Amino acid sequence: MGKVKHLNPVLSSSNKKMIETQKRKVRSDKLHDIKVPVDESVDMVLRKESRRYWNGSKTAFGTEILLFGLTQVLVYPDVNYTDQPYTVHCKVDHDTYQKIGDYADVWKCSIRKAAHRIFVEAYKKKQLGGVTDGEI
Incomplete structure (x- = not known):
């Protein structure tokens, strides 16, 4: 009686080779997305300014403001954090994300609150839209 012949030899378990799953490499230029809540008036200003200077990308403009804050501003007073229906996305690299995380550790809050x-x-500090001391 020897070998058993299957109708479809591809489906026979004896001929199957075990396929090992490979771990995917993480891109070195991967960006982290941080959603920063803003109120309606700030959202309107960001939309207008982004159309004027960034060809309509509110994300790029919000990221630029966040990076300006990290490099040019030295003191960050405590602000009231409330979740808003409007958000601006900030896409930062891993080093910047770690820097925001360091501030979050010092302030004992989440990365989103620190951002x-x-x-x-x-x-x-940028004084966009004529707002100086309004709540964001």
Whole structure:
């Protein structure tokens, strides 16, 4: 009686080779997305300014404000953090994400709250839309 012949030899378990799953490499230029809550008036200003200077990309403009806050602003006073229906996405590299994480550790809050705190102060320093001391 020897070998058993299957109708479809591809489906026979004896001929199958075990396929090992390979781990995917993480891209070195991967960006982290941080959603910063803003109120309606700030959202309107960001939309107008982004159309004027960034060809309509509110994300690129919000990222620029956050990076300005990290590099140019030295003091970040405590701000009221409330979740808003409007958000601006900030896409930062891994080193910048780690820097925001370091601030979050010092302030004992989440990375999103730390990014909000930095964003608010940077927005005030840039003086966009004529807002100086308004809540964001």
